[in-house]
Each structure stands twice: as C-alpha cells, then as structure tokens.
Amino acid sequence: MYIKRHMEGQILEASRQYPVVMVCGQRQVGKSTMLNHLRESGRRYVTLDDMNARQLAMQDPGLFFETYGAPLLIDEFQRVPSLLLEMKRIIDQLSLNGEEVNGRYWLTGSQKFSMMKGVSESLAGRIAVFDLSGLSAAETEGRPAQLFHPSLDSLRARSQNSAPKNIHQVFGQIFRGGMPKLAAVDMDRERYYMDYVNTYLERDIRDLAQVGKLSAFYDFLVFMAARTSGELRFDEIANAVGVSAPTARAWVSILEQSGVIYILRPYFSNVTSRLVKTPKVYFLDTGLAAYLCRWPTAQTLESGAMDGAFFETWVVSEIVKSYYNAGKRPDLYYYRDVDKKELDLLIPEGDKLYPIEIKKSKAPAHPDKNFKVLEKFHMAVQPGIILCMCDEILPYNRQTWLVPVSVL
Secondary structure, three states, X not given: OOOOOOOHHXXXXXXXXXXXXXXXXXXXXXXXXXXXXXXXXXXXXXXXXXXXXXXXXXXXXXXXXXXXXXXXXXXXXXXXXXXXXXXXXXXXXXXXXXXXOOOOEEEEEOOHHHHHHHHHHHOOOOEEEEEEOOOOHHHHOOOOOOOOOOOHHHHHHHHOOOOOOOHHHHHHHHHHOOOHXXXXXXXXXXXXXXXXXXXXXXXXXXXXXXXXXXXXXXXXXXXXXXXXXXXXXXXHHHHHHOOOHHHHHHHHHHHHHOOOEEEEEEOOXXXXXXXXXXXEEEEOOHHHHHHHOOOOOHHXXXXXXXXXXXXXXXXXXXXXXXXXXXXXXXXOEEEEEOOOXXXXXXXXXXXXXXXXXXXXXXXXXXXXOOHHHXXXXXXXXXXXXXXXXXXXXXXXXXXXXXXXXXXX
C-alpha cells in the first residue's frame, strides 16, 4: 500500500525547474518508493547497491550515463558521489547545445554528508535538494499537505482537517514511529527496528573513517536517544560513551546529516548576553528512539519517566517534517537564559516572533509564565501558542491560546 507523500508536488515542480533533483533522508523513510511512484514511464531506474552498476559508475562514469540514458533515477547515489562531475559535464554540454536539461536526473541517498560536498562544488545552481523524513501524522491520516505556521488563522484552518486525539492515541503514534513500512505492512515493530539499526550500522556507519568500533557507535546511538529533547553537550556524550569530544562532535554530525536527528539551535540576539547558547537535539523518528531506549509498549512510555521528552520530541519532529515536506528549511529556535527561563520553540518571521510551549497535559497550569522574557528583543511578539492535549483551539487569556496537538 502506497501512502501519498506531501513532498510529491514539490518534487515534480523542482523537476520542471532544475536538471537534478536529489532527495536525502534517513534510511527506509520512503525516498525510493516515492520517486518510483512519481517517475514517468520513460525514466529508467538504477540502484548503486547493484555491484555491476556501481563498478561501472566508479570505473567509467561516461559509459555509465551512456548505458542508462536519461531521464534517469539513481538510487543510493551516495555510494558513488564522484558521478557528480560527469553529471555536471553532461548537463553543461547539453545546455550549450540548447537542449532541455530540466528533470534529467533524480537522485536518492541516505548519507547526505558524503553527497553534499560534491553537490556544492559541482552542481551549484543546477540541483534542488530535499530532505525526506518518515511519515508525518498528517500523511498517515490522509490529511492535506500544509506547512505548519503558528498564526491563529493558519492553526484554525489546520484544525478543520484534523480530528481530536486522546493521549493514548498520541503515544501510540509516538511508539510506532513514522517508518512507512510499519504503517503499510502489518509486521513486528521490534523486529523491524532491530533490523533497521543493524542495517544502519553495517551499511552506512561502517563506511565512515571516523567510526572505529560499531559497538561504541551503537552505545552512542542509545545515549543520544535517551537524551532526546535535551541539551546537546559533547563532553557529556564523550564521557558516557568513552570517546573524545571531537569524536562525539563528528558522530553527532553523522546523525544529523543522515536524517536521524534534528538539532534545534538556541535563539540568540545581541540585545542580551544572558542567553544559553547550547543547542537541543531531537530524534526525527520517535519509534526508533523508543526502541533504542528499550520502552516495551506505548503504555509504559506514556506513563514512564521520559513521557514529556518523547511528547516534546514528537511535536517538534512533526513541525520539522511539515517544513521538509514543503521544501523549506526549518527556521526554528528555542529560548533559555541563565535564569532558567525557557520557551520550547520560537519562530521568527520578519519583525514578528511567535512563542510556542509544548505541554503533555490537557489543561496546563500557567503555560505562559515565561512569555514576557521576549519583550527585551523589541520585536512584535505574537499571541503565544500552547500545543497540548486540549480538544479544540481555545483562549487561555488574551495573549495565549491552547491548541490541540491533533492539528500537527
């Protein structure tokens, strides 16, 4: 069963405007499935997991492209990123000859770190790059594509297409995660994630020079999952896992570039020096994080010590996915100062600033207590949003609104 992806329209539009379209993302989030679903009958498909195709691509890139022609979909492109130079040569030659080049090559890859260097050097201005994550709640439920925007008008519009959820339904989604295969096929979740982690370690991580023992990287992966929605401190990671701080920093970069985590930067301004500058980290697939933390059921996770951390992670990941699916870079921040005043999310837009708090409860107490800290930035602070378990959009007071997480 194919589940329609919200990114589809963005991919087709970009293919009309750029010679190359590249879809990056965590392993098994559905990159190849989506592009195979979208590709025209005349677009050939080749995967560089195929040993013969990979050997040809490495030894004779020119013959590779002569063999497979165009338009072409190349899967697992990160295995031979050197193909980019030949791709650039072909595109530039065709352009000089006045031939149409837009939509010529579609690429997928799960190792953005090994692909983007070549892209920036070879295909600047010739490529549209997209990040695909696992299924969003809206995709799973068949709701229309819509970028998350914190204005009340936008949130009300979103609420027209969403049905209320109770806390058990939300934690069911959190525990299950967003991997398309788990949504499309009735299969054992535990077995799926075990195979997923093994594949990720064996195929993606083993290739990287900065990773020595896979067992140490697995310990690091588990540690990061246990810290989801927490501050990202490299010294703490290094001490816990038994690696150097530079290694911890390199490994965090690997997780970020392969789409496993999202790093939320702190909001910073020259107005004050009292702001915390440590970023926060979120797993983009809560099911994977729950598996790594060994939570056995959705019920134990919901009532466990990490319930708030996973709830916040799920909310942030849903907002991030809406940006990715719209082909946009998430412009999200959080606020914390030395007085320990914190806001979960800040979304700046021009001279406006939208504050957002995330609360697991149905009727949170004093959720707006920290909103006044934003007055020092001398920006137009918009009504605060409390994303929580309420059933409908309701005013908490004149400047703060309770919004159900079901709109995400």
